[in-house]
Amino acid sequence: MRLTTKRRYALNAVLDLALQPRGCAVSLKEISDRQKIPLAYLEKLFRKLRQSEVVKSVRGAAGGYLLTKNASELTVADVVAAVEEHELDRNHCSGFCNCNEHMPCLTANLWKELNRTVYDFLNGITLEELIRKIRHEKQ
Amino acid sequence: MRLTTKRRYALNAVLDLALQPRGCAVSLKEISDRQKIPLAYLEKLFRKLRQSEVVKSVRGAAGGYLLTKNASELTVADVVAAVEEHELDRNHCSGFCNCNEHMPCLTANLWKELNRTVYDFLNGITLEELIRKIRHEKQ
DNA sequence: ATTATACCAGACTAAAATAGTCCGATATGA
């Protein structure tokens, strides 16, 4: 799984949000400035993050975004999956896996396991852990 | 990591090769027919597989390809890495990771660990194991 | 020798995924 700018943006933006004092909504303008992410693109990403209930929004002036849960209850997998265009696991074999009498369909199964491994890895890391790292490194 | 057709083709083709009796070279034409992979594309893939010393070639009529090692000494990671256009781990942070005073560069580090995990997974599976699965499923 | 078969190399094109923009809404605090 590549670290695309989309994933990096999403993670950095959500972490930026998580780093701000809880309770008050953070505007995308702020995040855009701090993280150097194009505002329009950030809006697109946060639409998905909201639909996946990683964040919730406050509309209107002084509006912005808030995490829906504690940083300890959100994982990297939540954030990454939210901004994914296609579902994370689209390696299903539906006639396209070249299975035939000489070669049963096993690459698809292999990748299913691989994706499980990747998911477990990303789901094992909470935003809180990352925040701790950030605070630690800043000293 | 997505299961692209390139990776699936490469794996299926090498497995097809590994399934043929050892010693005699297997032509891409045969593999192309059995696995339903465009011959020209297969040639392109096998060029890389040869450069990475996963296979070796025998030129001329009655020529073809052979595995360089035993199926037990080759892993899925070897095959996948061979056909990769860019190196598997290109998630390095060279000014593009948005690190700043509010956000040290940790997504890149995170992905480095993730890639390690992915590599370990793929490197833990030998072609021999896959072949065993194939033979087992055919019964 | 000649021919058919196969590998070999690189440039080229096509399609798909990613990255990002643009425009015009709607909501709301000041």
Added chain:
DNA sequence: TCATATCGGACTATTTTAGTCTGGTATAAT
């Protein structure tokens, strides 16, 4: 009522992936 935000979707640009095309070289068989 205005400035500041979120919203939604269509649009474009760029990059990656997928695959083709052309022409070459090696070699076993005829």
